Amino acid sequence: xxxxQIDVALGERSYPIYVGSGMTASLAPTCRQHGIPDRVVVLTxxxxxxxxxxxxxxxxxxxxxxxxxxxxxxxxxxxxxxxxSKVFTxxxxxxxxxxxxxxxxGGGVIGDLAxxxxxxxxxxxxxxxxxxxxxxxxxxxxxxxxxxxxxxGKNMIGAFHQxxxxxxxxxxxxxxxxxxxxxxxxxxxxxxxxxxxxLFDDLETNLDRVLALEVDAVLRVQTRCAELKAxxxxxxxxxxxxxxxxxxxxxxxxALEAAGNYRVLNHGEAVLLGMIAESxxxxxxxxxxxxxxxRIVGLIRRVPLxxxxxxxxxxxxxxxxxxxKKSIGxxxxxxxxxxxxxxxxxxxxERSLIRSSLLSTFKLYTSG
Ligand SMILES: NC(=O)c1ccc[n+]([C@@H]2O[C@H](COP(=O)([O-])OP(=O)(O)OC[C@H]3O[C@@H](n4cnc5c(N)ncnc54)[C@H](O)[C@@H]3O)[C@@H](O)[C@H]2O)c1
Ligand SMILES: [Zn+2]
Numbered sequence: 112x113x114x115x116q117i118d119v120a121l122g123e124r125s126y127p128i129y130v131g132s133g134m135t136a137s138l139a140p141t142c143r144q145h146g147i148p149d150r151v152v153v154l155t156x157x158x159x160x161x162x163x164x165x166x167x168x169x170x171x172x173x174x175x176x177x178x179x180x181x182x183x184x185x186x187x188x189x190x191x192x193x194x195x196s197k198v199f200t201x202x203x204x205x206x207x208x209x210x211x212x213x214x215x216x217g218g219g220v221i222g223d224l225a226x227x228x229x230x231x232x233x234x235x236x237x238x239x240x241x242x243x244x245x246x247x248x249x250x251x252x253x254x255x256x257x258x259x260x261x262x263x264g265k266n267m268i269g270a271f272h273q274x275x276x277x278x279x280x281x282x283x284x285x286x287x288x289x290x291x292x293x294x295x296x297x298x299x300x301x302x303x304x305x306x307x308x309x310l311f312d313d314l315e316t317n318l319d320r321v322l323a324l325e326v327d328a329v330l331r332v333q334t335r336c337a338e339l340k341a342x343x344x345x346x347x348x349x350x351x352x353x354x355x356x357x358x359x360x361x362x363x364x365x366a367l368e369a370a371g372n373y374r375v376l377n378h379g380e381a382v383l384l385g386m387i388a389e390s391x392x393x394x395x396x397x398x399x400x401x402x403x404x405x406r407i408v409g410l411i412r413r414v415p416l417x418x419x420x421x422x423x424x425x426x427x428x429x430x431x432x433x434x435x436k437k438s439i440g441x442x443x444x445x446x447x448x449x450x451x452x453x454x455x456x457x458x459x460x461e462r463s464l465i466r467s468s469l470l471s472t473f474k475l476y477t478s479g
Contacts, residue, residue: 245295
């Protein structure tokens with residue numbers, strides 16, 4: 112059932128995000144309603160395919176879509192030009208023409224890769240995002256940022272390509288490994304800190320219910336996050352201004368991910384730690400009080416993140432931060448909290464402060 116429809120207002124590129132629970136049967140009719148071409152390609156990964164691909168294909172075929180699918184191995188490593196190229200070859204060999212659409216069925220990796228494929232295949236074909244992880248449902252499937260990684264940096268090759276709609280079914284979360292729920296909570300908590308004290312309060316009260324995947328708690332949080340991301344996207348589609356606030360926790364987070372070669376920490380886990388470190392920076396700069404810092408750290412610490420600090424090399428993390436593409440003229444830009452629900456972009460943070468903030472963050476995760 113569709114619980115809520117949230118609209119991303121972008122003129123002729125506007126689109127809805129459907130949030131709900133148990134919605135597979137309505138996907139094909141919704142495709143029809145949105146004028147999706149008959150020829151549809153579903154891109155997914157080998158973890159998601161056995162769980163969700165067959166019912167989706169059956170539903171689309173029942174409504175007379177001509178649909179084929181391609182499953183990639185799972186994982187961030189597949190978000191590459193090499194894999195995009197393999198998909199292009201397969202699509203060309205299969206005779207997929209311009210009058211076709213791509214469905215991204217999977218987490219953020221598939222969403223970003225399939226989105227990149229849709230943005231560039233024969234100069235662009237329609238895209239439908241069917242996110243199956245919490246992170247993808249609250250964040251990556253919304254906003255049109257699509258990309259693959261380059262050996263020299265994450266998301267370095269990409270485009271803006273808005274989907275025709277986003278299909279966010281929380282029932283998919285039931286098969287998700289616990290670690291991926293933790294990862295999604297990284298982005299969820301981020302929304303609370305950067306934009307919405309009410310969401311943050313809700314999480315303080317109901318985090319355990321969200322972790323237990325109680326339907327109403329999850330749908331409420333998902334809906335709120337989708338609304339916030341939709342609103343930011345509407346106001347700053349190409350990330351030239353205020354959408355930068357989404358980068359809270361990410362300046363440090365991206366470096367943490369990369370330092371562990373994307374194996375020690377996944378994206379959302381790295382963002383959880385990045386938010387602690389960046390909150391420490393804000394505290395040291397006098398931008399937030401100890402109280403606010405304690406609330407942020409307190410909520411993040413309740414998320415069952417499995418990480419041991421000795422698995423990452425701190426010097427490497429700091430070195431990697433100088434490659435962050437959000438830096439302008441070599442200066443690192445941080446999005447730092449000023450209270451719960453508000454942030455400010457800050458430049459010129461001393462290296463020594465970055466180091467000490469990382470150290471204090473790592474200290475919280477030295478045992479267990
Ligand atoms: N485009 C954006 O705006 C944006 C925003 C945030 C993150 N991202 C990107 O998103 C990616 C991370 O996405 P992610 O965390 O979803 O990772 P992911 O896509 O790798 O999915 C995590 C794991 O869960 C598996 N999986 C997915 N759905 C499942 C389900 N329902 N049941 C069981 N297993 C399932 C996947 O196979 C994978 O092993 C990163 O590449 C990041 O850069 C993009
Ligand atoms: Zn993120």
